[in-house]
Amino acid sequence: MNRRSSVVLEEEKEKNEARDNSIKKNTKPHTAFRRSHHQGTSYLKRIITKDENDKCRFNCLACFEKFKKGHTGYCENLKVHLQHKQHGKTLLTDDLKKENIEAIKHLERVQQEDPSKIIEEIEEEKYDESATITTKIESQLVLNEASFEFEIVRFLITQNLPFSLGTSLLQFIQRMANKFGNETLNNAHIYDKKITFIAAKECVAKEIQFF
Numbered sequence: 618m619n620r621r622s623s624v625v626l627e628e629e630k631e632k633n634e635a636r637d638n639s640i641k642k643n644t645k646p647h648t649a650f651r652r653s654h655h656q657g658t659s660y661l662k663r664i665i666t667k668d669e670n671d672k673c674r675f676n677c678l679a680c681f682e683k684f685k686k687g688h689t690g691y692c693e694n695l696k697v698h699l700q701h702k703q704h705g706k707t708l709l710t711d712d713l714k715k716e717n718i719e720a721i722k723h724l725e726r727v728q729q730e731d732p733s734k735i736i737e738e739i740e741e742e743k744y745d746e747s748a749t750i751t752t753k754i755e756s757q758l759v760l761n762e763a764s765f766e767f768e769i770v771r772f773l774i775t776q777n778l779p780f781s782l783g784t785s786l787l788q789f790i791q792r793m794a795n796k797f798g799n800e801t802l803n804n805a806h807i808y809d810k811k812i813t814f815i816a817a818k819e820c821v822a823k824e825i826q827f828f
């Protein structure tokens with residue numbers, strides 16, 4: 618490569634970098650999904666949902682059902698989506714067309730909303746999200762309890778033990794878990810010879826009386 622072409626290449630590189638930087642500077646952060654904005658009319662509530670994987674994106678159920686494509690976008694582009702030709706094809710009745718126009722007007726209106734209101738609502742949505750997480754944890758706990766109870770029943774059946782033993786068995790497991798903790802329970806070993814040895818000791822018989 619001669620000197621001249623290397624200078625030209627260098628200039629080209631600088632120009633590209635300057636353009637990339639200016640794009641970066643002009644890139645605004647995306648708008649987060651907000652119910653009062655993006656689901657603020659009954660029509661929007663019916664067809665628009667928040668993208669579960671990206672809090673700044675929406676899904677349009679009307680477009681998804683009809684086209685299976687072009688149904689998601691960044692929240693700040695929702696108005697453009699509602700004005701788009703594809704979305705227009707989902708408006709099969711005059712009522713839907715009217716509702717769509719109302720939704721566009723609503724989005725224009727909320728764009729100039731008081732910023733303090735927005736902060737309040739974001740806080741409220743954060744609270745809702747933490748409530749959802751709590752509900753999920755609670756449901757998981759209920760599921761765990763059910764699985765644990767199932768394991769007890771399975772143990773009774775596979776060991777040919779009477780069902781009447783269930784309550785005592787559960788109480789015994791709970792008492793042991795509380796008294797010794799997980800680590801001790803996990804590290805314990807028991808086998809026939811050891812059982813015979815322990816049972817032979819008088820102290821076991823005495824201990825049993827206290828249960």
Ligand SMILES: [Zn+2]
Nearest residue numbers: 677679680704
């Ligand atoms: Zn749509």
